[in-house]
Amino acid sequence: MRCQIESPGHAERLLAYCAGKLDSQAAAALEEHIRSCPGCADFVKEQRAVWEALDGWETAPVSADFDRRLHRRIQQEVSWWDLLMRPFRPLMARQGLPVAAAACLVIAAGVMLQRPAAVPPEFIPQSAQVNAASPDQLEHAIDDMEILRELNHLVRPDAEPKM
Amino acid sequence: MPERVKPDVGVAAAALDFDTELMLRVKEGDGASFGVLLDKYRSSVVHFLFRMVQNHAVAEELGQEVFLRVYRSRSTYEPTAKFTTWLFRIATHLALNALRDTKNEKSQERLDDDSSGLPARQVSDNQPSIEQYMVYQVRLEEVRHAVRMLPDKQRAAVLMHKYEEMEYSQIAKVLNCSESAVKSLLFRAYETLRARLAHMA
Numbered sequence: 193m194r195c196q197i198e199s200p201g202h203a204e205r206l207l208a209y210c211a212g213k214l215d216s217q218a219a220a221a222l223e224e225h226i227r228s229c230p231g232c233a234d235f236v237k238e239q240r241a242v243w244e245a246l247d248g249w250e251t252a253p254v255s256a257d258f259d260r261r262l263h264r265r266i267q268q269e270v271s272w273w274d275l276l277m278r279p280f281r282p283l284m285a286r287q288g289l290p291v292a293a294a295a296c297l298v299i300a301a302g303v304m305l306q307r308p309a310a311v312p313p314e315f316i317p318q319s320a321q322v323n324a325a326s327p328d329q330l331e332h333a334i335d336d337m338e339i340l341r342e343l344n345h346l347v348r349p350d351a352e353p354k355m
Numbered sequence: 356m357p358e359r360v361k362p363d364v365g366v367a368a369a370a371l372d373f374d375t376e377l378m379l380r381v382k383e384g385d386g387a388s389f390g391v392l393l394d395k396y397r398s399s400v401v402h403f404l405f406r407m408v409q410n411h412a413v414a415e416e417l418g419q420e421v422f423l424r425v426y427r428s429r430s431t432y433e434p435t436a437k438f439t440t441w442l443f444r445i446a447t448h449l450a451l452n453a454l455r456d457t458k459n460e461k462s463q464e465r466l467d468d469d470s471s472g473l474p475a476r477q478v479s480d481n482q483p484s485i486e487q488y489m490v491y492q493v494r495l496e497e498v499r500h501a502v503r504m505l506p507d508k509q510r511a512a513v514l515m516h517k518y519e520e521m522e523y524s525q526i527a528k529v530l531n532c533s534e535s536a537v538k539s540l541l542f543r544a545y546e547t548l549r550a551r552l553a554h555m556a
Contacts, residue, residue, distance in 0.1 A: 203542055204538055204542070207541065207542070207545060211516075211517075211520075235549075237553075238549040238553035239545060239549060241549075241552060241553045241554075241555050242545060242548045242549055242552050242553065243517070244555070245494070245497075245498045245501075245548075245552045245555045246498060246502075246513075246517050246518075246548075248491075248494065248495065248498065249406070249495060249498050249499065249502075251401075251402045251405050251406065252405075252411055253398070254397055254398055254401045254415065254418070255415055258397060258401070258415060258418070258419070259393065259397075261419060262393070262419050262422055262423065265419060265423055266423065266426055269423070269426070269427065
């Protein structure tokens with residue numbers, strides 16, 4: 193078998209072999225090739241070394257209070273919105289977004305209707321306006337009265353002016 | 356040579372059905388099913404995150420966020436992919452963001468300043484000698500360093516391939532790239548790791 197280690201397909205097969213993911217028939221055929229191919233033999237040896245090194249990388253167990261902390265955070269997540277939407281959750285689960293949107297609209301409409309009607313601004317009676325006559329107007333009025341009196345005297349000279 | 360991979364489709368399908376069914380129950384408001392999923396995937400998610408960010412406290416915090424997001428997303432969950440694909444997509448996204456943020460901050464405190472993540476070992480008659488323990492620590496640090504030096508996406512691909520035993524197609528879905536891109540990522544990553552770790556054989 194001609195070595196095809198440079199081809200991606202062959203390298204992929206060698207990786208699968210090292211990971212133990214090839215079935216027995218494919219593995220046997222590859223092993224036969226590896227016995228006669230130093231390049232592939234080196235590849236497999238080195239890849240197995242990597243595999244074993246990675247196997248040796250143990251990690252610490254997860255903290256014992258991981259779940260408790262998570263549940264506490266989840267409880268904190270239950271907001272007023274969650275409580276508000278709870279009756280609609282079964283609907284949303286079945287119908288998805290359209291029903292969710294409809295539910296939001298219903299709630300929004302309810303909130304709008306429940307809201308006290310806008311109170312019109314109270315009528316504020318305007319303060320009484322006193323049109324105070326200006327001194328000029330008063331002077332004109334006196335002059336007019338003087339003229340009328342003089343006219344009256346001219347028309348009826350015997351009439352005494354009544355003041 | 357036609358590639359023949361061990362047929363584990365049945366097992367995967369069964370796992371898909373079970374996890375998806377559990378998540379759908381969570382969607383219906385069944386908290387106990389969420390607990391089952393948490394029990395099943397808590398360790399693998401946190402360990403994956405630890406190997407990504409190499410800091411135990413950060414890994415646990417990110418792990419909390421992963422499961423919190425799963426819970427938050429329950430009402431909009433749609434079983435369009437395997438549950439583990441969705442779960443590790445969330446985990447990988449958070450890990451890559453954490454790594455990017457750390458790089459951006461150029462913080463003096465590195466994410467990888469943690470110890471191995473293992474509790475300190477007590478030396479006793481039944482346990483390895485101090486010399487063996489030190490050799491183990493040196494080798495472990497070499498492995499951690501080799502993985503840490505990989506580009507973020509290559510690192511994620513290797514960890515999912517090696518420790519989660521995910522298929523190329525699933526890794527591709529998690530990383531949102533093509534299957535051939537995943538093969539290329541893995542090939543380059545293992546090539547780097549062989550160069551750095553082959554002497555440990």
